[in-house]
Amino acid sequence: MGYVIKMPKLGLEMERGELLGWAVEEGETIEEGELVAEVESEKSIGEIDAREDGVLRRTYLEPGESVPPGTPIGIVAPADADIGDLEAEVEAELEDVDAGETPAATADADSGAEAATDGATSEAATGAGAAADTGKVSPRARKRAEELGVELEGIEGTGYQGAVTEDDVERAAETNEGVATAVQASPRARKRAEELGVDLATVEGTGYQGSVTEDDVERAAESVDDAGRTLREERPFDGMRRTIASRLGESYREAVHVTTHREADAEALFAAADAANDVLDADVSVQDVLLLAVSAALEDHPAFNATFEDDTHRLWADHNLGVAVDIEQGLIAPVLRNVEKKSLETVARERRELVGAALEGEYTMDDLRGGTFTVTNLGVLGVESFDPVINPPQVAILGVDAVAERPTRDPDDGVEWRRHLPFDLSFDHRVVDGADAARFLETLIERVEEPWSLLPEDVDRADGTETEMPGRTVTASNPEGMAGRIEAGSFEWSYDEPEDAGGSETGPTPVDVFLGGLAACLSLSVRFQAEKRDAAVGEIDVTTDAEPEHGAVEQLAATIRLESDADDDTLERIVDLGERGCHVSQLLREDLSLELSWERL
Incomplete structure (x- = not known):
């Protein structure tokens, strides 16, 4: 007995499937119903189970490689069975795939697809990406040949049973053997390219196996302007992006921006967040403790918890902190209200809900109104310093940078490495002065370096020592x-x-x-x-x-x-x-x- 494992078709629109991994090694025994491999299409992930008991005798696809549905990827058969006929069947089908023909298992479903028709015609006409006369070609070798512009025809294969491997393709590219001289394109696309004066080498193909179609040519012709530049994409400046641009432009035109920078030792901040997370019924992060520290600093320096409109500096009792969130349409700052009245557990829970709603697009305009101060964190993206732009009509915004580890002298005159957290405070110099900003940052640094008073009483103070994992040594x-x-x-x-x-x-x-x-x-x-x-x-x-x-x-x-x-x-x-x-x-x-x-x- 025995049978050929083929790439399954996971949906009507599936064009290629990628092997995520083999669940068993070649030569290992497998039982009926047991997982053999996991594959992924453009839209879903599927499992291939064994149809009968046997041994995984051959594999023809490596993890990360992709092939059309219906393409043979392996053979399962008893350990002592002769699989010569199955191997011959696989080789024949792989040759058909190499020649640009759709695998038999999916030919009926795909026969009317323009991409398949254009791709098959293109490969027959140009030979680019095909190796019908050279024996089997591994999918990875085919992909590499397309990347390097190498013709597979004429390359001597050194793989299994003379198959062309990725190394063979790269070797051919280095010696300029088999360098492609033609672009994969349908005859209709070539004719249209001549009519419109489009260089096919500059056109990105969307047809079968990346071949250029007539629509690709016309799209390329429309994207070239009078100066010979090729348009990649148009993004209309409207909606939320226009609103953001308008507000930032207003901020820079009206406010007198000045930014000051300070750095805090962050070991206690991290230790406090960890200790609170262990005790409270909420996922507490460093950012949650930091928001309480900001609120405490605003309590001591109320001029920064304010807005400036109509020549009036309004100081607010409510600490409504805007938390900047990067969404697809741009940067928004949903507001976490009355932070000065809330516990760390409530702040942690509400902040996660607020950010989650913003990322899911489920926020409302009310979520963005009424802020009195904003915190924006680019440190998560590795930014070490920046000048944040004030969110009008607020008078200040705090930027949080990436955590940096620095050597610090310890009490015994030794040196230890400690984490530090830099801050950037931008403020409207019409309303507050540089000395005021310096005092605000000084208070914030004190709160960050000694955050324990911000936490509930049932959270025990920790020494901030980093956890050391065993590393499998006990x-x-x-x-x-x-x-x-x-x-x-x-x-x-x-x-x-x-x-x-x-x-x-x-x-x-x-x-x-x-x-x-x-x-x-x-x-x-x-x-x-x-x-x-x-x-x-x-x-x-x-x-x-x-x-x-x-x-x-x-x-x-x-x-x-x-x-x-x-x-x-x-x-x-x-x-x-x-x-x-x-x-x-x-x-x-x-x-x-x-x-x-x-x-x-």
């Missing part, structure tokens, strides 16, 4: 008796034995520690598989048991409990793949040797 210390401590990076926990084994029962046994690692790994691996397949899975509980209760382990069992409405087949697949992907579980299946050494303390 140390167990046994000072005496049967108990000890396990240290892994910044983490540590105890281990012990039952009293009847000479211990004091102050911690789990070493076997219990191992069972905990196995259960944790299984839970994370199952979670990964569920998220990968967009399966709605809530809590995951894993219980691991070892028998007998004492002595050497003779039997292991694990029970995985999932909170989900997904069907049984989906959960069965998720659990099965989760167990296979669990690194701790893999240790139980592998013949893994232990290199044991010793040394004196």
